[in-house]
Amino acid sequence: MTSKVVLVRPKRFGDERGWFSEVYNESTFRDHGIVDRFVQDNHSLSVPAGTLRGLHFQTPPFAQAKLVRCIRGRIFDAAVDIRRGSPTYGKWVGAELSAENGHQLYIPVGFAHGFVTLEPSTEVTYKVSALYSPANDGGISWTDPQISVHWPLPGGQSPILSAKDDRQPLLRDFASPFEYDGTPLELIEV
Template sequence: MNSKVMLLRPKRFGDDRGWFTEVYNEKTFDGYGIGDRFVQDNHSLSVPAGTLRGLHFQTPPFAQAKLVRCIRGRIFDVAVDIRRNSPTFGRWVGATLSAENGNQLYVPVGFAHGFVTLEPSSEVTYKVSNLYSAQNDGGILWNDTEIGVEWPLPDGVPPLLSPKDERQPLLRDFDSPFDYDGDPLELVEM
């Protein structure tokens, strides 16, 4: 499986009626090196701007790759390398996804994922490569200073968090079950 975080920019074909885009095509994705079989689609609505969800992952044997897109509003989407022995362990990449730009972020297994909403009533849909498992649900604290995600929040305005996300562990307290596979973290744009 691919272990590169990818920013995908599906082509839109438009006219005076609007536009059409193909957001997933197995053959096209195989050409990108993304051979995951997606088994579940998730959809979230975050009403207030500044809602932060993450940094989440699932551990083996229920680890998940994700294909994320914003279908209403705008988000800042993040992937953090949590693969042990990776030269980029604890580093992050991020991209703005919006209904307007149509971009998608592919987050492979071995990366924590999170996003913050930049507009009210933002909706996010994402495909995952494994079913949800409460026993394998994990996370890292969103503002861990060792990671240093630069969340685009207004100065002095805290994000809106779930109780679970307020108490996630620090990266240094996480014993990662994910192995490094030779691909250091970089954001590949397709």
């Protein structure tokens, strides 16, 4: 099982009709250390560009690994290491996911996740490894200066946030239930 953030670049096979892509294959993902059993698919629509969702996670025993992809529009997707004792605690990695590039981001347990939409009417789907549990729903402030994610907000605008995301705690006020497993934050591409 990998605890690395993985940028997955599925192959597309195209012709005059369009293209075909295999976006999930258990065997192929296992070959790259992704062995999570995904139990729920989520789908979001963000109408205005600049909609920011995150930074979210679920705590044990309902901690979630995620496999995120953008099926319409473009997003900047970020993962933040929140495993206590990690030498990369509070550090982040990010990637642009779009309907055009077809890339996906795998985010293991122990990382907070968030994204900002770069185009209007952007749709995102993601698989998760545990069912949603309101009692285990958590988050960190998207604007935490300790983390300092470089959100590429369209036109330098302020993000459009939910009330929940506007009041998330800072990392310094968060007692992480996630433990470091010996693998520092690293974005690998497959």
